[in-house]
Each structure stands twice: as structure tokens, then as C-alpha cells.
Amino acid sequence: MTKAHEVVAAYWAAAEARDWAAFSALLVDDVVYRGPQTREQVRGREAYIRFNTEGFDYDWHVTVVRIIGEGQHAVSWTDFAGREGTQPGLCFFELDNDGRIATITDFWPDPYELPASRAHLVERY
Amino acid sequence: MTKAHEVVAAYWAAAEARDWAAFSALLVDDVVYRGPQTREQVRGREAYIRFNTEGFDYDWHVTVVRIIGEGQHAVSWTDFAGREGTQPGLCFFELDNDGRIATITDFWPDPYELPASRAHLVERY
Numbered sequence: 652m653t654k655a656h657e658v659v660a661a662y663w664a665a666a667e668a669r670d671w672a673a674f675s676a677l678l679v680d681d682v683v684y685r686g687p688q689t690r691e692q693v694r695g696r697e698a699y700i701r702f703n704t705e706g707f708d709y710d711w712h713v714t715v716v717r718i719i720g721e722g723q724h725a726v727s728w729t730d731f732a733g734r735e736g737t738q739p740g741l742c743f744f745e746l747d748n749d750g751r752i753a754t755i756t757d758f759w760p761d762p763y764e765l766p767a768s769r770a771h772l773v774e775r776y
Numbered sequence: 777m778t779k780a781h782e783v784v785a786a787y788w789a790a791a792e793a794r795d796w797a798a799f800s801a802l803l804v805d806d807v808v809y810r811g812p813q814t815r816e817q818v819r820g821r822e823a824y825i826r827f828n829t830e831g832f833d834y835d836w837h838v839t840v841v842r843i844i845g846e847g848q849h850a851v852s853w854t855d856f857a858g859r860e861g862t863q864p865g866l867c868f869f870e871l872d873n874d875g876r877i878a879t880i881t882d883f884w885p886d887p888y889e890l891p892a893s894r895a896h897l898v899e900r901y
Contacts, residue, residue, distance in 0.1 A: 653846055687864060689890040691898040698897070706894035717868065719851050721778055721844045726851045728868060739812060741866050741883060743842065743853060758866060760885040765814040769831035772823070773816040 654750050656720030659727050662744075662752065667713050671700050677752050684755045709734050723747070731759075779875050781845030784852050787869075787877065792838050796825050802877055809880045834859050848872070856884075 652660075658677060665674035675696055684693040684702065693702045711733040718727050723746040731740045738759060745754040765773070777785075783802055790799035800821055809818040809827065818827045836858040843852050848871040856865045863884060870879040890898070 656846060685901065686898075688885050688887050690900050691890055691894075692901045693898050702894065702897045706897045708893075717849065719844050719846045719849045719868075721781060721846050724842065724844045726844050726853075728851075739883065741885070743844075758864065758883070758885040759888075760813050760866070760883040761888065762813050763884075763886065765816055768833075769816075769827065772827045772831045773811075773818050775815050776810065776817045 653720035653722075653725070655723060655725035655744065655746055656718050658746060658750055658752065659718050659720065659725045659742075659744055660715065663713055663715050663727060663729060666703070671704065674703075675700055679747055679751045679753045682752060682755065684757065686757050686759075688759060707733070713740070778845035778847075778850070780848060780850035780869065780871050781843050783871060783875055783877060784843050784845065784850045784867075784869055785840065788838055788840050788852060788854060791828070796829065799828075800825055804872055804876045804878045807877060807880065809882065811882050811884075813884060832858070838865070 662674065662677050665677065678696050678699065680696055681694065682696055682699055684699050693699050711731065714730045716728040716730055718725060725744045727742045729740045729742070730737050741758040741760065743756040744752050747753045787799065787802050790802065803821050803824065805821055806819065807821055807824055809824050818824050836856065839855045841853040841855055843850060850869045852867045854865045854867070855862050866883040866885065868881040869877050872878045
């Protein structure tokens with residue numbers, strides 16, 4: 652397991668445990684979080700902890716499906732169970748030279764209708 | 777660069793070049809493609825080539841943003857420029873023991889409205 656893989660595993664374990672001290676210790680001071688789908692951004696460790704605690708103030712649970720790490724990059728594919736059922740979350744991480752998380756780019760793909768143009772080329776599961 | 781990283785780089789290079797022979801050679805015979813958002817599935821190399829050629833029969837271009845590989849797993853984050861502008865595509869790959877692609881899980885995260893519940897905790901970019 653790469654270092655980046657381990658860091659991201661620790662990140663999700665801390666989040667699931669609501670251990671914000673351990674979570675915080677994995678981040679650089681000026682960590683940057685981005686959600687490209689809404690073009691939202693959070694800068695700095697304190698603001699990011701507040702985002703995670705105040706922004707999601709309901710019962711939620713996160714389960715890791717897969718983590719892949721290479722060099723200073725990693726990705727996680729998780730299942731996030733919250734108010735609206737369970738949905739996949741895909742999160743890209745960049746680490747600094749000390750192995751702390753410097754940037755997080757977070758994607759939440761929602762269900763959509765199968766386009767008619769390729770319906771004859773696929774089956775459903 | 778890991779082997780899995782190289783295979784996925786070759787996969788996107790072949791797709792962008794419409795070199796379906798090279799693309800095909802990277803896949804196992806019984807490759808399985810899944811799109812969890814529509815619950816669509818394609819099984820087998822021939823069906824998957826047809827899906828890529830007939831299912832997307834317009835001008836499109838794909839640019840790799842990032843590839844991460846570890847062991848027999850890899851992920852790609854690409855920008856896909858097609859009929860509806862450019863959108864990110866996130867694709868998880870599993871390789872068999874010979875380094876050929878056995879499964880592909882493809883996500884297309886669309887833009888959505890920022891939830892009011894966390895609007896005070898973020899900035900926009």
C-alpha cells in the first residue's frame with residue numbers, strides 16, 4: 652500500500668469516527684477543497700473542519716469501496732449514506748512532500764436517464 | 777509510473793486516436809463496462825467497441841487530467857469534449873494478471889445547485 656493510499660484510508664476512518672483532531676492532522680494548514688459540480692471551494696483547515704461538521708449536521712456514514720494511491724496522488728471511491736439514501740462519492744487528493752493532504756477535489760455523480768442513442772448497445776443491471 | 781497507469785494512458789490515447797485495434801488489445805475478451813448512474817452494462821470486447829463507436833457517433837475529444845495506478849487498479853479523470861460542451865469523466869479500471877483491462881466503471885458527474893445548508897461555509901470559484 653502506498654503512503655498516499657494509507658493517508659486517504661486514515662482520512663475516511665477519522666471522518667467516519669468523527670475524530671476531527673485526527674482528521675485535521677492529515678491536512679496541511681492551507682488545504683483547499685473543491686467541488687467542481689457546484690464550483691464550491693473551502694480554504695484552510697479550520698474552515699474545512701467547519702464545512703464537514705456544520706455543513707453535514709445529520710447522521711451520515713461513509714464506506715470505502717476503493718482507494719488507489721500513486722506517488723503524491725490518491726483517489727477514493729466511497730459509498731456515502733445520508734439523508735437521501737446511499738450515493739457514490741469520488742474524491743481526488745494531492746499530498747505535499749510531508750504526506751499531508753493539500754488539495755481535495757470531490758465529485759458526487761447522481762443517477763441520470765440512459766440516453767436513447769445508446770440504449771440498444773447496453774443491458775441494464 | 778505503474779503498469780496499470782501505463783495501460784490506462786494507452787487506453788485513452790487509443791480512444792482519442794480512434795485506434796480501435798490498439799484499444800481492443802488492451803481489453804480482456806470478456807471485459808465488463810458499467811455505468812452506475814444509469815445502471816447500464818456492456819459485456820465483451822466486441823460489444824464494447826460497438827458501444828464506443830456507435831454509441832458516440834459524433835465528434836468528441838478526451839483529455840487526460842490525471843491517472844492514478846496502484847497494483848491492478850487504476851483511475852482516470854478526463855475532460856470529455858462532446859456535443860454538450862466539456863464535462864469531467866471518472867473511470868475506474870481493474871486489470872487481470874496479464875495487465876489487460878477486465879472491468880471499467882464509469883462516472884459522469886453533472887453540475888448541480890449548491891445546497892443552501894452549506895452555502896455559508898464555502899466560496900465559489
